[in-house]
Amino acid sequence: MTDISVEVCGLRLRNPTMLASGVLDETARSMLAVAKSGAGAIVTKSIGIEPRSGHPNPSVVELEDGLLNAMGLPNPGIDLFSKEVKEARKGGVPIIGSVFGGTEEEIAELAGMMAEAGADAVELNLSCPHAKGYGAELGSSPERVETSCRLAKRACGVPVFAKLTPNTSYIAELAKAAERGGADAVVAINTLKGMAIDPEAGMPILGNRFGGLSGPAIKPVGIRCVYEIYESVEIPVIGVGGVTTGRDAVEYIMAGAQAVQLGTAVWIRGEKVFREVCREISQFMKENGYDSVKEMLGVAHSGRH
Amino acid sequence: MLTLAGIRLLSVRKNSSETASVKTVRLGGELEAVPGQFVMVWVPGKDEFPMSVSYPGSNFGITYQVLGEGTRALAEMANGKKVGIRGPYGRGFSIKGRKLLMIGGGVGMAPIAPLVDIARAKRLSVDLVIGAKTSDDLLFERRATRAGAKVHISTDDGTKGFKGFASELATELLDSAGPDHVFACGPEKMIVKIVAAASRRKIPMQASLERHMKCGIGICDSCALDGVHVCKEGPVFPLEELRKFGDLGVTKLDPAGRRVPV
Ligand SMILES: Cc1cc2nc3c(=O)[nH]c(=O)nc-3n(C[C@H](O)[C@H](O)[C@H](O)COP(=O)(O)OP(=O)(O)OC[C@H]3O[C@@H](n4cnc5c(N)ncnc54)[C@H](O)[C@@H]3O)c2cc1C
Ligand SMILES: Cc1cc2nc3c(=O)[nH]c(=O)nc-3n(C[C@H](O)[C@H](O)[C@H](O)COP(=O)(O)O)c2cc1C
Numbered sequence: 256m257t258d259i260s261v262e263v264c265g266l267r268l269r270n271p272t273m274l275a276s277g278v279l280d281e282t283a284r285s286m287l288a289v290a291k292s293g294a295g296a297i298v299t300k301s302i303g304i305e306p307r308s309g310h311p312n313p314s315v316v317e318l319e320d321g322l323l324n325a326m327g328l329p330n331p332g333i334d335l336f337s338k339e340v341k342e343a344r345k346g347g348v349p350i351i352g353s354v355f356g357g358t359e360e361e362i363a364e365l366a367g368m369m370a371e372a373g374a375d376a377v378e379l380n381l382s383c384p385h386a387k388g389y390g391a392e393l394g395s396s397p398e399r400v401e402t403s404c405r406l407a408k409r410a411c412g413v414p415v416f417a418k419l420t421p422n423t424s425y426i427a428e429l430a431k432a433a434e435r436g437g438a439d440a441v442v443a444i445n446t447l448k449g450m451a452i453d454p455e456a457g458m459p460i461l462g463n464r465f466g467g468l469s470g471p472a473i474k475p476v477g478i479r480c481v482y483e484i485y486e487s488v489e490i491p492v493i494g495v496g497g498v499t500t501g502r503d504a505v506e507y508i509m510a511g512a513q514a515v516q517l518g519t520a521v522w523i524r525g526e527k528v529f530r531e532v533c534r535e536i537s538q539f540m541k542e543n544g545y546d547s548v549k550e551m552l553g554v555a556h557s558g559r560h
Numbered sequence: 561m562l563t564l565a566g567i568r569l570l571s572v573r574k575n576s577s578e579t580a581s582v583k584t585v586r587l588g589g590e591l592e593a594v595p596g597q598f599v600m601v602w603v604p605g606k607d608e609f610p611m612s613v614s615y616p617g618s619n620f621g622i623t624y625q626v627l628g629e630g631t632r633a634l635a636e637m638a639n640g641k642k643v644g645i646r647g648p649y650g651r652g653f654s655i656k657g658r659k660l661l662m663i664g665g666g667v668g669m670a671p672i673a674p675l676v677d678i679a680r681a682k683r684l685s686v687d688l689v690i691g692a693k694t695s696d697d698l699l700f701e702r703r704a705t706r707a708g709a710k711v712h713i714s715t716d717d718g719t720k721g722f723k724g725f726a727s728e729l730a731t732e733l734l735d736s737a738g739p740d741h742v743f744a745c746g747p748e749k750m751i752v753k754i755v756a757a758a759s760r761r762k763i764p765m766q767a768s769l770e771r772h773m774k775c776g777i778g779i780c781d782s783c784a785l786d787g788v789h790v791c792k793e794g795p796v797f798p799l800e801e802l803r804k805f806g807d808l809g810v811t812k813l814d815p816a817g818r819r820v821p822v
Contacts, residue, residue, distance in 0.1 A: 277780075278779045278780070278781070279778075279779060279780075279781050279784075279789070280781060281780075281781035281782070281784065281813070281817040282781060282784045282787065282813070282817070284784065284786050284787030285781050285784045285787045285789070287787060288787040288788075300781070300817075306816040306817075306818055307816055308814075308815040308816045309774070309815065309816070311607060312600075312602075312607055312608035312609065312774055313567075313600070313602055313608040313644075314608075314774050314775060314780070315774075315775045315776075315777065315779075315780070316566070316567070317566050317567075317646065317777065318566070322779075324775075324780075326774065326775075326780055329774075329780075329782070329815060329816055329817060330816065330817055331816050331817040331818040332816075332818075335818055335819075336817075453567060453569060453604070453644065455569035455642055456569055456604040456605075456642055456644065458604055458605055460567060460602070460644070462607070462608070518779075519779075521778070521779055522777055522778065522779045525778075
């Protein structure tokens with residue numbers, strides 16, 4: 256029997272697919288719909304202390320092999336969002352509350368409030384590449400990543416995940432810093448900082464000029480990051496970046512990810528993508544003689560050239 | 561054809577006034593769209609916002625109310641200036657029935673006008689309510705009359721036709737004109753009233769809804785309505801779905817995702 260359920264930091268997931276932060280997760284009803292469509296867990300939109308409208312439109316550019324986005328962390332603020340978390344939990348899958356902040360203290364405070372709202376785990380977004388003052392600057396400093404994790408751990412009693420930026424040459428160092436700070440898992444990767452210019456208009460398309468690249472285009476970067484991190488830390492890794500098919504998920508698992516997150520794939524294949532990717536993972540496992548996801552974990556490290 | 565993903569830059573061919581506050585811009589380019597589908601309109605350097613297609617096909621166009629910074633910038637664009645378009649997106653109206661009642665409230669006439677054109681080209685009977693605050697704001701009356709629709713005018717202030725809300729005139733026509741399918745676009749309060757009236761009479765209907773849209777492609781959750789994404793699963797919904805929306809006519813999300821009254 257092929258079993259695709261997994262356990263990550265004590266969270267039992269019926270399958271290894273999670274909804275990535277920022278996609279269809281600003282309202283409880285949307286998260287409930289994604290839970291119904293088969294996701295094993297849901298990561299909420301990144302939430303801050305105050306309401307934020309985000310960057311001016313255009314906030315997405317559709318590319319052949321992915322998306323460029325500069326939503327700019329729009330969110331209603333933690334006070335209002337707490338209600339959405341409570342409601343979303345009725346879907347019966349773990350809700351992982353994503354938070355962002357300008358300082359380590361703010362991030363920790365938000366982590367505590369997320370846990371209080373009922374989140375099963377907290378994901379620290381230490382990696383948004385396009386919101387000034389948040390994420391990127393803090394998230395590319397190992398010291399600040401470590402402190403953020405340490406303070407967040409102190410502020411809440413649920414597992415803490417540190418979501419890392421690939422916009423650095425030392426992602427494994429960031430992962431080690433998160434582990435030192437007491438993070439229960441690392442999530443890699445957030446989007447790659449990018450830009451698109453419309454030649455006819457002669458100007459950047461995104462309202463914020465800079466944005467983050469996601470989707471199939473970034474999968475090789477995500478795989479490499481997960482592979483490097485897996486060799487550097489003991490804590491679990493969750494893989495994100497371009498997972499669109501079951502084979503993509505298997506690739507991440509073999510690189511060392513205990514679970515994967517899907518964002519842009521929802522645009523490419525619709526909400527049904529969760530169920531389909533799970534079916535494809537099962538199919539792959541059957542064809543290749545794997546009985547559990549665990550058997551595939553990190554196998555690409557042992558048989559290397 | 562312009563149905564590929566990504567922004568296409570098109571030139572303003574004609575940017576003309578329909579009423580004091582509504583303009584139509586024709587963009588030299590072809591865009592096939594079902595009435596009710598929308599495009600994301602990028603005014604380079606200013607803003608990008610959703611607009612229904614009011615003229616599908618070659619020399620396609622949109623009809624817009626001049627409201628804030630984005631539409632003001634669009635209104636000032638001279639011939640030859642470039643506008644970015646992506647889409648068409650979403651689910652449009654699907655023509656059903658033989659005796660149709662259509663209602664366009666205010667700039668809600670933008671997607672209804674091409675629907676009238678198509679229904680009339682199929683020789684279907686069309687009773688059309690055009691509603692506006694005052695007679696100067698009536699949109700596409702001549703276009704619909706030419707297409708052969710039976711046009712009924714309503715103005716809130718009674719300066720032309722029926723005095724009152726378009727939903728009241730539409731409710732009368734549900735009984736007197738005997739439609740077998742209803743199509744509506746306009747203010748949400750108007751749609752809510754027509755949904756109630758059509759439900760009571762068990763007459764099928766479709767209506768186009770509006771929510772704040774950022775991505776337009778069903779991922780960002782800004783246009784969520786009871787867990788449904790208006791940009792992708794809508795903006796046009798059939799009666800069965802309209803009736804299920806607890807938030808219809810009650811709350812919507814602002815750009816930060818806070819619930820505010822409609
Ligand atoms: C599917 C759809 C089709 C539409 N079709 C038409 C149309 O054919 N003609 C027309 O005149 N208007 C249409 N609208 C409304 C139109 O998008 C807004 O009037 C326009 O964005 C206003 O922009 P602004 O910058 O001029 O005004 P702002 O000052 O930015 O805003 C004025 C008001 O417009 C609304 N608005 C602003 N940005 C958006 C957005 N991104 N999405 C939705 N609403 C917004 C808000 O309610 C706001 O209060 C449509 C909206 C949707 C969702
Ligand atoms: C529209 C959009 C919004 C996003 N918002 C967030 C966010 O609020 N917080 C966050 O940590 N990541 C955010 N991300 C990044 C994703 O969670 C994910 O890390 C990235 O898109 C790579 O995965 P994918 O290729 O499956 O999309 C966003 C991505 C997209 C496309």
